[in-house]
Amino acid sequence: MMNTYNLISEQKKQKLIIVLAFTLVFSSMSATMFNVALPSITHELSLTPSQAAWIITSYMIIYAIGSVAYGRLADQYKLKNLLTAGLIFFAAGSLVGFFSTNFAFIISARVLQAVGASVFPASAMLIPSRYFPPEIRGKALGITSTGLSLGVAVGPIIAGIITTSLHWHYLFAVSIIPVVAIPFFRAYLDNTKGRSAKMDYLGAALLAGMVTFVLLGISMQHIYYFIISILLLGLFVWRINTAKEPFIKAELFKNKRYSVILLLFACSSGIGFGLPYLTPLLLADVNHLSPFTSSLFMFPGAAITALLAKKGGELADKKGNAVLAYIALSFYFICFISLSVIVGHSPYFIMLAIIFGYIAQSFCQMSLANTVSQVLLPTQTGVGMGLFMLTNFVGSSIATTLMGTSLNHHNGVSGYTNIYIILSIIVVAMGMIYTDVIRKTVSSTQHVSK
Incomplete structure (x- = not known):
């Protein structure tokens, strides 16, 4: 069994965890800022309450599914490549949102943002677990938690200031900043990748569908969403017990x-x-x-x-x-x-x-x-x-x-x-x-x- 704690030097570990905490600030900010701006967006674009809710719900659904998907992919592929892809998607979604002029573009922007941002919650847990031994892992998790907490603290305040003094479009501009972390992740992370295995796309689709309909049922409060999610859960359980290389x-x-x-x-x-x-x-x-x-x-x-x-x-x-x-x-x-x-x-x-x-x-x-x-x-x-x-x-x-x-x-x-x-x-x-x-x-x- 390979010891992953020695894959990178102690100096790189300390720099890596700081860069990760930096990106986590913006990840948690992106999840909270638009709650403050939602009334302004709704009024400017003349959205219905249900349409406005999708600005939050679409992000939440993709973010939740992506956290598991990136975690699974991290067992097979280089973590530095996954983080690079995530940051690029996050920046691309932010650019689309900054220039968005209608509801469809905003939803597309939030989905792209979530596809990218969902790499962060998995990485926030995975990097301390993979590279830091148990006796110092708590400190590493504490630093990543600092980034998350700081984003939660300043997100609503920054959103209030930007929405009031500038325009809600600039909330997307703030979310472009983390892309500067790409060269640092690529410099500090190792090139190790997990074992090669076929991706269980059916299992992944069943899990994604189950999570989607659970979250839709919760947000929309319709019983048939929960019924569909239970059916998909049954199929997912069948899949992980019968597939040679199940998704989980x-x-x-x-x-x-x-x-x-x-x-x-x-x-x-x-x-x-x-x-x-x-x-x-x-x-x-x-x-x-x-x-x-x-x-x-x-x-x-x-x-x-x-x-x-x-x-x-x-x-x-x-x-x-x-x-x-x-x-x-x-x-x-x-x-x-x-x-x-x-x-x-x-x-x-x-x-x-x-x-x-x-x-x-x-x-x-x-x-x-x-x-x-x-x-x-x-x-x-x-x-x-x-x-x-x-x-x-x-x-x-x-x-x-x-x-x-x-x-x-x-x-x-x-x-x-x-x-x-x-x-x-x-x-x-x-x-x-x-x-x-x-x-x-x-x-x-x-x-x-x-």
Whole structure:
């Protein structure tokens, strides 16, 4: 089994992880900026609400599918070539968007952007797993988390400034910048590629179709989308159990620790998305603040998280992933139980509470990602990390729909309070599941040592 930790020098590793964090800033910005600009685009192009929603939905669907596809391709092809292709697609989509004059061009631009940007979530997990040994991997994941958190922090603010002072077209111009990272990736990454194997296009198509119809069902809330997704799921399960070289090997899902971590990450992504989704609604509906003012109250949480992300990774390296995970779960609980009490009070109290939530989301992702990287075989790392990131999109999409539906029936202070109480209960359940996983892991380790 090849040791991939020595494929590149220590100096190149440090430069590589910084370049990756740089591109992740723009990746997360691109996913959030257009939420702020959506009203301006809708008004200027006279779009219907359903048309406007596709500007976000089209990006989300391609982004989710692409994260798994790039992860699978990373097991076969040179990572530097995949990142080069991704950055070119991302820049091309941004150029199309900058010169777009109608709805069709905007959708085409967002799809191209997503095809390119979806290389980043897989790479953010894969590069630390492939090139950094377990004793320093947490620090590397902390640096990539810093890039993601910084993008989340500044994205809405930059979008508000650009949309107000210039024009929403310039949001696409900002997204062209990451293309400058191509020569650095090609200089710092090695030329190693995975084993040669035939691509299972049917399996890939079935997985893509299943994910697409799940996300469509969530966003459109039509039952027949879910029925189609269940049928495609059945065909996908059949395919991975019968194909000689399936897109995803069935053995991956037989790894119980991996499957439980996927469940925990889906839950973490869902409740974590309650912060950027619920907080602007809460501040607008209850505190009567404008979207831009709301983003200013949310900025400290994301900014502090970006500053602490590296420290969180170092803590995982020194004390173990479990310590970081329990800190994350504790912070989640403090955040949501506090919000359930202070809804309707000063927005400054809300700003303080969500700081704990943002830190919790970052620490939880780092801890679970580090754990996943240790339970996967080297040949499974690419697709395993891709599936790991896929749960992020599915979990957050389901959570958004459920939270929105709940607010439609119970709006106002009581509606938000009830949601935050439920999220607190989910955190407690996650803690119980995680504790059980840790207990069984320790027991298994002791048994093997005997």
